[in-house]
Amino acid sequence: MRGAWLDEGKLTYREDLEEPAGEAVVTVMLAGICGTDLELLHGYAGFHGIPGHEFVGRVERSADRPDLVGRRVVGEINVACGDCATCHAGRPTHCERRSVVGIRRHPGCFAERLALPVANLHLVPDSVPDEVAVFAEPAAAALHVLDAVSPQAGERVLVVGTGRLGILVARALLTTPADVRVLARNQARLPRLASLGLPATLEAAPGSCDVVVDCSGTAEGLALARAAVRPAGTLLLKGTHVGAASLDATSLVVDEVRVIGSRCGRFAPALRALASGELQVDDLVEARYPLSDCGRAFEHAGRPGALKVLLES
Numbered sequence: 001m002r003g004a005w006l007d008e009g010k011l012t013y014r015e016d017l018e019e020p021a022g023e024a025v026v027t028v029m030l031a032g033i034c035g036t037d038l039e040l041l042h043g044y045a046g047f048h049g050i051p052g053h054e055f056v057g058r059v060e061r062s063a064d065r066p067d068l069v070g071r072r073v074v075g076e077i078n079v080a081c082g083d084c085a086t087c088h089a090g091r092p093t094h095c096e097r098r099s100v101v102g103i104r105r106h107p108g109c110f111a112e113r114l115a116l117p118v119a120n121l122h123l124v125p126d127s128v129p130d131e132v133a134v135f136a137e138p139a140a141a142a143l144h145v146l147d148a149v150s151p152q153a154g155e156r157v158l159v160v161g162t163g164r165l166g167i168l169v170a171r172a173l174l175t176t177p178a179d180v181r182v183l184a185r186n187q188a189r190l191p192r193l194a195s196l197g198l199p200a201t202l203e204a205a206p207g208s209c210d211v212v213v214d215c216s217g218t219a220e221g222l223a224l225a226r227a228a229v230r231p232a233g234t235l236l237l238k239g240t241h242v243g244a245a246s247l248d249a250t251s252l253v254v255d256e257v258r259v260i261g262s263r264c265g266r267f268a269p270a271l272r273a274l275a276s277g278e279l280q281v282d283d284l285v286e287a288r289y290p291l292s293d294c295g296r297a298f299e300h301a302g303r304p305g306a307l308k309v310l311l312e313s
């Protein structure tokens, strides 16, 4: 099988990959490169194998569910054991024994095919094109912010970090009645943020915001985000950090700041938001590369300010 292979911080294109085996085998049509994939290259999660976790594909075979063959699907990335205390408690994304597609002990989607449990698959409505459906996973992650906070009219919400994830998170928050801004690093960024429909601010006064979401993935961004939270406000951590980022614990106590971690979200509401256009993503695709050009695609995705780069098999 053809696909990308990651080992010891190096990405290569190979044509000798092992065919996937599992409950359902899915032919990948489009796959998206995200910040996590770039971090895997730099050692995040110690992953080696086929990377990639954002995809839309078509079920090629499924012994138990032949009715799914030929159907267009997206897939949840946490593969839970179904049997541990956490799974029994209804929190499969936190399964103690989980593997994660393209991130932890499970081959990813930057290949012609991948295997997944049937339970992880979601049918894509016919009205949603591949270029939109491929955003199901990051859209779910972005909308998951709204499972943690529901900012009200008059509340000030700030998003720090305007990369791929930050843009989606800001758009998710803009569906609420709150006053949502993204923090622009400098004047030069303003036109681009405006073209993406994101209200921007060049600075956030310390303690001025009710809710701040850090999507920066940097220690500097996290510090800016923390400073902007008002006493008894909420700091939501969305970006993954490769190194250790620090927060002053005493100031969190004194200011009674609520700190919330946020990772993967629910696919069903994400697909609904993509189908209805409530969450717009079609303007976020920056480039497409064939699978055989995965090296160049990763290089492109890693450029500062790059939007979504897709791989097609």
Ligand SMILES: [Zn+2]
Pocket (backbone or CB within 6 Å): 034, 035, 036, 037, 053, 054, 137, 138
């Ligand atoms: Zn991702």
Ligand SMILES: [Zn+2]
Pocket (backbone or CB within 6 Å): 080, 081, 082, 083, 084, 085, 086, 087, 095, 096, 097, 098
């Ligand atoms: Zn489990």
